[in-house]
Amino acid sequence: MKFKIIIYSFLNSYLKIAVFFLFPIISFSQTHQLTGKTQDSLQNPVPNTNIIATPLTQEDFKITFAISSLEGEYKLKLENNILYQIAITHLGYKKITDTITLTSDKVKNYTLQESTETLEEVLIKAEMAVIVKEDTITYRTDQFKTRDEGRPT
Amino acid sequence: MTKYFVSFILICLLNAEIQAQNTDVYYKVFPKDILKDKQNIDQQTRRLVEGGVNYAKREEYILKINDTLSLFSKVNKLISLDDPLKDIHEGIAKNFTNFNNQTLYIFNNNQIIYDISILNTTYTVMQEPINFNWKLSNNQKEILGYNAQKAEGVHKDILTGKTFKIEAWFIRDIPVSAGPDVFMGLPGLIVELDLLRSVIKISKIEKTNKADINLKIDEKQSIDRDQLDKIIRNLNTKVNEISN
Numbered sequence: 034m035k036f037k038i039i040i041y042s043f044l045n046s047y048l049k050i051a052v053f054f055l056f057p058i059i060s061f062s063q064t065h066q067l068t069g070k071t072q073d074s075l076q077n078p079v080p081n082t083n084i085i086a087t088p089l090t091q092e093d094f095k096i097t098f099a100i101s102s103l104e105g106e107y108k109l110k111l112e113n114n115i116l117y118q119i120a121i122t123h124l125g126y127k128k129i130t131d132t133i134t135l136t137s138d139k140v141k142n143y144t145l146q147e148s149t150e151t152l153e154e155v156l157i158k159a160e161m162a163v164i165v166k167e168d169t170i171t172y173r174t175d176q177f178k179t180r181d182e183g184r185p186t
Numbered sequence: 187m188t189k190y191f192v193s194f195i196l197i198c199l200l201n202a203e204i205q206a207q208n209t210d211v212y213y214k215v216f217p218k219d220i221l222k223d224k225q226n227i228d229q230q231t232r233r234l235v236e237g238g239v240n241y242a243k244r245e246e247y248i249l250k251i252n253d254t255l256s257l258f259s260k261v262n263k264l265i266s267l268d269d270p271l272k273d274i275h276e277g278i279a280k281n282f283t284n285f286n287n288q289t290l291y292i293f294n295n296n297q298i299i300y301d302i303s304i305l306n307t308t309y310t311v312m313q314e315p316i317n318f319n320w321k322l323s324n325n326q327k328e329i330l331g332y333n334a335q336k337a338e339g340v341h342k343d344i345l346t347g348k349t350f351k352i353e354a355w356f357i358r359d360i361p362v363s364a365g366p367d368v369f370m371g372l373p374g375l376i377v378e379l380d381l382l383r384s385v386i387k388i389s390k391i392e393k394t395n396k397a398d399i400n401l402k403i404d405e406k407q408s409i410d411r412d413q414l415d416k417i418i419r420n421l422n423t424k425v426n427e428i429s430n
Contacts, residue, residue: 081293083361083373085322096322098373100363103296122361122373125253 063113065135069142070105071121078105079145082123089116089132111135121145210392211249211375212261213366216385217242217282237271238278242384245279247366251375256364259288282384284343285367291315298368302344302414304421313411316341316368318352329377330388332357337372341381345418353380 071082082101086109088094094115099107111117114136121129126145133141217239221232246261269275287301287308299312318339325336334355342349354369355378365376366386377388409417 080296081363083358083363085358085373092324096324098320098322100371100373103294120358122358124361128361 067109071101085120086117212389213247237275241275241279242282310408
């Protein structure tokens with residue numbers, strides 16, 4: 034009888050400890066799938082499209098990405114109830130930026146608008162002195178060096 | 187199916203030059219100090235390795251990109267002919283990267299085609315891009331004026347079967363999933379790559395109007411990845427038999 038009580042007491046404590054440790058893991062590591070297609074304005078699949086998900090609210094979560102298949106399909110595994118910025122990029126198409134918070138699996142298709150921008154223009158743009166990114170303007174100081182700055186003192 | 191695919195590529199690409207603007211990305215090799223913790227190596231071997239290091243430092247690779255494909259290959263340079271150990275040094279230098287002779291990536295078909303030399307035989311292999319299980323990091327740094335982001339992955343060596351961690355820096359603003367040799371699959375151009383024995387760094391990007399992507403693919407020797415793995419397994423078995 035005494036032995037049974039000891040076993041019961043041990044199992045009871047063990048279960049409480051297990052529940053204590055497992056509950057946060059179960060509740061916080063829940064993920065959902067964002068799936069869909071990347072397509073052009075004629076609804077043709079656009080393969081090799083980059084879909085990058087950056088968590089905006091918590092730095093602990095990793096940036097994830099997917100590259101769409103030949104059928105334009107993509108699949109991303111995102112954390113539950115975390116705000117993500119989704120960037121969709123493909124050479125020859127305009128960049129799409131979206132935000133999303135998942136509490137269940139979701140299907141979302143993205144329609145890319147063609148751009149006349151070539152890789153050459155992308156490279157030139159990156160070399161420009163002023164970089165405009167959404168709500169911020171960054172001035173690349175190395176592009177504004179005057180002749181005097183280069184002279185030895 | 188494979189044969190038809192190769193034929194299609196050959197018809198489209200082999201005999202015709204690609205009529206599009208290219209972007210040429212140049213990479214240089216920075217060998218790691220592999221002799222650092224090896225004190226027991228004799229002087230002759232040490233000198234040979236150091237010679238190989240010098241050759242590796244002079245190596246330059248080019249990645250030609252246009253809207254439909256990328257082609258990675260070595261830039262041929264004239265090396266002094268008065269080196270009697272040129273072949274040995276070149277062989278050692280190759281081991282720092284183990285890059286294939288040339289690697290083609292066709293974006294729309296999601297296939298890579300590369301030439302790999304094994305015991306004096308060159309095989310042309312066609313397969314889907316390798317999955318490096320890339321994990322993106324928040325780390326960023328500036329490379330050649332571009333904002334580069336870090337990624338970590340795992341690479342399995344074709345010949346030895348051993349796996350090792352790799353680190354890459356890529357540029358999101360250049361949304362081309364390409365890079366040195368078979369290393370690709372990130373949402374941007376790879377500009378720096380940390381391998382087992384060397385670091386590969388971008389040295390310059392040039393925009394060219396020349397339509398000069400020429401391919402030399404031998405249809406008869408084209409094999410898929412399973413066939414390559416079988417060839418390597420058979421060779422390893424023979425080598426083990428000889429060594430035992």
